Amino acid sequence: xxxxxxxxxxxxxxxxxxxxxxxxxxxxxxxxxxxxxxxxxxxxxxxxxxxxxxxxxxxxxxxxxxxxxxxxxxxxxxxxxxxxx
Amino acid sequence: xxxxxxxxxxxxxxxxxxxxxxxxxxxxxxxxxxxxxxxxxxxxxxxxxxxxxxxxxxxxxxxxxxxxxxxxxxxxxxxxxxxxxxxxxxxxxxxxxxxx
Numbered sequence: 001x002x003x004x005x006x007x008x009x010x011x012x013x014x015x016x017x018x019x020x021x022x023x024x025x026x027x028x029x030x031x032x033x034x035x036x037x038x039x040x041x042x043x044x045x046x047x048x049x050x051x052x053x054x055x056x057x058x059x060x061x062x063x064x065x066x067x068x069x070x071x072x073x074x075x076x077x078x079x080x081x082x083x084x085x
Numbered sequence: 086x087x088x089x090x091x092x093x094x095x096x097x098x099x100x101x102x103x104x105x106x107x108x109x110x111x112x113x114x115x116x117x118x119x120x121x122x123x124x125x126x127x128x129x130x131x132x133x134x135x136x137x138x139x140x141x142x143x144x145x146x147x148x149x150x151x152x153x154x155x156x157x158x159x160x161x162x163x164x165x166x167x168x169x170x171x172x173x174x175x176x177x178x179x180x181x182x183x184x185x
Contacts, residue, residue: 041146041147046143049140052135052136052139053136056133060128063162065161066159067159069156069157069158070156070157071144071153071157073144073154074152075148075150
């Protein structure tokens with residue numbers, strides 16, 4: 001558990017990182033550096049999007065799977081690591 | 086018919102080592118350029134157009150003034166980049182083990 005905490009701290013301390021959210025398998029935020037309503041909003045929308053992305057990948061190749069999703073936008077960049085879940 | 090500049094750029098990317106395919110899709114959702122076979126082109130176009138549309142919806146929900154410009158889908162086998170500007174989008178499929 002300490003290793004997870006250290007990793008989260010390290011990521012959050014990188015210059016430019018606005019927020020970090022950890023979601024469980026159900027898409028519920030279990031750790032976050034952002035306020036509750038923002039965390040819940042991001043978690044909900046990005047969990048769904050990640051599931052859709054995974055579906056797209058599997059549709060093209062059932063033997064393949066999603067490992068990482070990065071969305072670059074005009075204002076910032078969102079990175080989603082699926083870590084096998 | 087693509088502009089000469091655009092065509093040169095696309096050919097350059099397609100020729101890069103590790104790049105499996107490049108598809109350019111117009112505002113009507115029709116692939117206008119691809120170096121993959123027809124079936125794969127349509128399959129990728131349809132699937133990633135849907136995913137891109139969903140991504141844009143998510144971005145607008147989070148911030149109405151914002152929008153996605155690049156979607157980077159990393160999988161176990163490869164990497165699919167979907168780049169968008171106005172109504173066109175470009176899909177590039179990269180194999181991570183080859184290339185620079």
